[in-house]
Amino acid sequence: MTQVTHAISPTRAENYPDWYQQVVKSADLAESSPVRGCMVIKPWGYAIWENIQRVLDGMFKETGHVNAYFPLFIPISFLEKEAQHVEGFAKECAVVTHHRLEAGPNGTLVPAGELEEPLIVRPTSEMIIGASFAQWVQSWRDLPLLINQWANVVRWEMRTRLFLRTAEFLWQEGHTAHATADEAIEETRQMLDVYTKFAREWMAMPVIPGEKTAAERFPGAVTTYTIEAMMQDRKALQAGTSHFLGQNFSKAQEIRYQSKSGGLEYAWTTSWGVSTRLVGALIMTHSDDDGLILPPRLAPKHVVIIPIWRKEAEAEEVLAYCAQLAKEIAATTAMGEPVRVQVDKRDMNGGERVWDQIKKGVPIRLEVGPRDLAKDSVFMGRRDKTPKDKRGMTRVEFLAEVGGILQEIQDTLYERALGFRDAATVDVADEAAFFAYFEDEAESGFARCFAADDPAYAEKLKEIKVTARCIPVEDNDETGTCIFTGATGVRRAIFARAY
Amino acid sequence: MTQVTHAISPTRAENYPDWYQQVVKSADLAESSPVRGCMVIKPWGYAIWENIQRVLDGMFKETGHVNAYFPLFIPISFLEKEAQHVEGFAKECAVVTHHRLEAGPNGTLVPAGELEEPLIVRPTSEMIIGASFAQWVQSWRDLPLLINQWANVVRWEMRTRLFLRTAEFLWQEGHTAHATADEAIEETRQMLDVYTKFAREWMAMPVIPGEKTAAERFPGAVTTYTIEAMMQDRKALQAGTSHFLGQNFSKAQEIRYQSKSGGLEYAWTTSWGVSTRLVGALIMTHSDDDGLILPPRLAPKHVVIIPIWRKEAEAEEVLAYCAQLAKEIAATTAMGEPVRVQVDKRDMNGGERVWDQIKKGVPIRLEVGPRDLAKDSVFMGRRDKTPKDKRGMTRVEFLAEVGGILQEIQDTLYERALGFRDAATVDVADEAAFFAYFEDEAESGFARCFAADDPAYAEKLKEIKVTARCIPVEDNDETGTCIFTGATGVRRAIFARAY
Numbered sequence: 001m002t003q004v005t006h007a008i009s010p011t012r013a014e015n016y017p018d019w020y021q022q023v024v025k026s027a028d029l030a031e032s033s034p035v036r037g038c039m040v041i042k043p044w045g046y047a048i049w050e051n052i053q054r055v056l057d058g059m060f061k062e063t064g065h066v067n068a069y070f071p072l073f074i075p076i077s078f079l080e081k082e083a084q085h086v087e088g089f090a091k092e093c094a095v096v097t098h099h100r101l102e103a104g105p106n107g108t109l110v111p112a113g114e115l116e117e118p119l120i121v122r123p124t125s126e127m128i129i130g131a132s133f134a135q136w137v138q139s140w141r142d143l144p145l146l147i148n149q150w151a152n153v154v155r156w157e158m159r160t161r162l163f164l165r166t167a168e169f170l171w172q173e174g175h176t177a178h179a180t181a182d183e184a185i186e187e188t189r190q191m192l193d194v195y196t197k198f199a200r201e202w203m204a205m206p207v208i209p210g211e212k213t214a215a216e217r218f219p220g221a222v223t224t225y226t227i228e229a230m231m232q233d234r235k236a237l238q239a240g241t242s243h244f245l246g247q248n249f250s251k252a253q254e255i256r257y258q259s260k261s262g263g264l265e266y267a268w269t270t271s272w273g274v275s276t277r278l279v280g281a282l283i284m285t286h287s288d289d290d291g292l293i294l295p296p297r298l299a300p301k302h303v304v305i306i307p308i309w310r311k312e313a314e315a316e317e318v319l320a321y322c323a324q325l326a327k328e329i330a331a332t333t334a335m336g337e338p339v340r341v342q343v344d345k346r347d348m349n350g351g352e353r354v355w356d357q358i359k360k361g362v363p364i365r366l367e368v369g370p371r372d373l374a375k376d377s378v379f380m381g382r383r384d385k386t387p388k389d390k391r392g393m394t395r396v397e398f399l400a401e402v403g404g405i406l407q408e409i410q411d412t413l414y415e416r417a418l419g420f421r422d423a424a425t426v427d428v429a430d431e432a433a434f435f436a437y438f439e440d441e442a443e444s445g446f447a448r449c450f451a452a453d454d455p456a457y458a459e460k461l462k463e464i465k466v467t468a469r470c471i472p473v474e475d476n477d478e479t480g481t482c483i484f485t486g487a488t489g490v491r492r493a494i495f496a497r498a499y
Numbered sequence: 500m501t502q503v504t505h506a507i508s509p510t511r512a513e514n515y516p517d518w519y520q521q522v523v524k525s526a527d528l529a530e531s532s533p534v535r536g537c538m539v540i541k542p543w544g545y546a547i548w549e550n551i552q553r554v555l556d557g558m559f560k561e562t563g564h565v566n567a568y569f570p571l572f573i574p575i576s577f578l579e580k581e582a583q584h585v586e587g588f589a590k591e592c593a594v595v596t597h598h599r600l601e602a603g604p605n606g607t608l609v610p611a612g613e614l615e616e617p618l619i620v621r622p623t624s625e626m627i628i629g630a631s632f633a634q635w636v637q638s639w640r641d642l643p644l645l646i647n648q649w650a651n652v653v654r655w656e657m658r659t660r661l662f663l664r665t666a667e668f669l670w671q672e673g674h675t676a677h678a679t680a681d682e683a684i685e686e687t688r689q690m691l692d693v694y695t696k697f698a699r700e701w702m703a704m705p706v707i708p709g710e711k712t713a714a715e716r717f718p719g720a721v722t723t724y725t726i727e728a729m730m731q732d733r734k735a736l737q738a739g740t741s742h743f744l745g746q747n748f749s750k751a752q753e754i755r756y757q758s759k760s761g762g763l764e765y766a767w768t769t770s771w772g773v774s775t776r777l778v779g780a781l782i783m784t785h786s787d788d789d790g791l792i793l794p795p796r797l798a799p800k801h802v803v804i805i806p807i808w809r810k811e812a813e814a815e816e817v818l819a820y821c822a823q824l825a826k827e828i829a830a831t832t833a834m835g836e837p838v839r840v841q842v843d844k845r846d847m848n849g850g851e852r853v854w855d856q857i858k859k860g861v862p863i864r865l866e867v868g869p870r871d872l873a874k875d876s877v878f879m880g881r882r883d884k885t886p887k888d889k890r891g892m893t894r895v896e897f898l899a900e901v902g903g904i905l906q907e908i909q910d911t912l913y914e915r916a917l918g919f920r921d922a923a924t925v926d927v928a929d930e931a932a933f934f935a936y937f938e939d940e941a942e943s944g945f946a947r948c949f950a951a952d953d954p955a956y957a958e959k960l961k962e963i964k965v966t967a968r969c970i971p972v973e974d975n976d977e978t979g980t981c982i983f984t985g986a987t988g989v990r991r992a993i994f995a996r997a998y
Contacts, residue, residue, distance in 0.1 A: 031631075033569070033627070035572045040567070043567045043646070046567045066542035067542065068539070068542050069539070073537060073667070076608045077607075079600070090608060092598070094598060096593045096594060096595050098594040100589060101575060102589070109575045109589060110617075113655075151651075156612075168572070
């Protein structure tokens, strides 16, 4: 029997959380910082986020939104206005109380210049953006107001995990105001669709779009929509949310407009966001025991060329060939974009560079040595296949096929993740089957069943750390009897343990 | 005599600072927020910043830099490490001392959960990025390290002015580490060149790149380079800086590497940045008494089409014509980019929309009414000309010429600003002439003279609020005798009152 060794230790099967940390580390994506709870997003990780930003920003603009920027700080008096909202965020916010430092004992610095009113660092911006909206919205002519912000936010977290849960993270937050409830609900659903499309088509992540139950709603929202993804440990991860806020925030903040008929009406608002958590979702959806696997559409580089030579005399010719090849590859396209290519000529031996690029998740690796050059060919490895599964191709063949191969990898990753999720999803018909399913923590994934949106059974679920993830909005018209409460006419919901 | 009226009141001549505020307001660029010292950047203003970001980001990447992201917070103990640096920033930083809020008297919230070590909100990131660099740099193979960050920073300011000076602002900060002093100096100069090129070619702003005198250096830097621009009130504005930090920060932060010969060496570091202040510079360089004027390369929209109709029956046909025209314009290019076009069909009368777009600074306005449509033509106004100076053109002519017209506007703005600066710059031969020149605050601009980099005469200049802006790096080889100290062999420097 052959012993299969892997680049990542422990493997997913051995210890999933540690495997995750090792994938992040070995792909050089991010690291903990000396500032408690905050991460440093390293260039390779940040480049993935830049791709996410670029694509989403385009989708937001196509749907009529514009970007703006609002203050980092929120006076605490603003927070006092929306009771549920405060409840949700007061326990985890960074508070600024002073505005300078002065010399303390033994060369230390101590806070000075106490503020009259403390400020919190935004955990989300409903309260500060709402204050602007209250000024900007005067007449029905000012509506709809369709704003997005790319920003950093802070939610004080004690137990942090790179990308998944950190005190500071990067995100986008859309905030919109509308004249009618229907328009606001339509906006909420539209952005859920945008997130769903992005997750499926760019991240190759088969998400389930759905509505949150009351217990899982955003503090202050009337309805929260979510996209839920399954990670490879079968746990759910909430990857994005879109909230219909009704008039809760417009009433707390006096966002009112004069209607066509002359009356003074409260606006209807929404908010929606995704964050750097998506990078964590990406990692946990596709990566394997050799490290990161990137869906081509979000990979900072599609192709890495690894020139290999033994004698110094060979180097010049190999490097020149690779440089020329890189130019030719950059002139091709894949999935509507120019192919992103890089030559890895770092001062490390060939095998080390190959393994480093495997761990970094680059979709296609091309090894080029003197013998390949002589045949005008390349040696190609695909990240969706095993590291040893490589294929010789002529340069001309590769240039003709690279776009198609990248598309194929993108599709394979999606299908693989979908297959995994489907295999780990069961329909349960009654409460006994439900609890039996979740008994084995390692084997249970998503359970689907008829369930009322009712807090009555929440305690029982809490004991086994299972939550309602969502009531799917797709293919979910059939109604039945709630397996927990016996209520009739309810739709199916998805339950799981979650991040 | 005709009374000329203007859209902006007061005019530049009447009250320059108030004119600036009115231009910002009437172009809907930004506004003060309820949070002291912080601004809200509104969509039109933010779109200019997005263009600045996009272009600069491309230039940074072309020169080999990659983006990353570092924590918002810096433990105060980090700040204690570099004495000059602390001195520069301790007096103006937001200090986080608590990590949650709890219920206080009468429904208020009060800070709770005091931190063991207070954190400051980054005023700049040398100290926190340096901590990462100390980990990342181990061997000469790890150098150079070429990192950029797009981020928000906070410097507590009491007297604020939108874009020019606010407590929170957006910027980019490049941070690099090198094996030798020469390489680091070359990097510092390279980024000065990047900023100079960007200011001249994209912002149409004729800047003077130069070296700061010792008194004007960044706290902790060995050399600071700057690009200095002249505003229309003849004051100087520092628009970007590039610092050679020597080994000051690497010693404070232990950024050391093993050299090829096996020794342990301190790295040589640089930092460089521009901020949303550039938007302020843009406004004050080009705008006139009718409002904002945008250089086409950074304008969010190049062309705005304003459909005009009297009777409702005409509307449909005019709107359809404009929509088709917009498509055709979007298919043309100007200065290497697709032309950005918008149809302004807001529910306001035609004249109001025209004036609104003038105040917003859109380079080209096209008015299209039923009569124009009948002739298959447009009525074109250019923002670099007076509002009444409009020209009828056929649609076909316009489509053929639009790229050229935008290039012409870009060039005109640059030439105009350069002419203004040259007319407001004098060479002074001795100290008496120098002080005589600066006597009239309203009429004095840049004075150029031989001057030593010597603090001896700083006090005298301080009294008249004049500072050395820079020792130009272009066309400045000639040496002479310092007009203040009599020192010989010194180069010319530029002096001015400044923002």
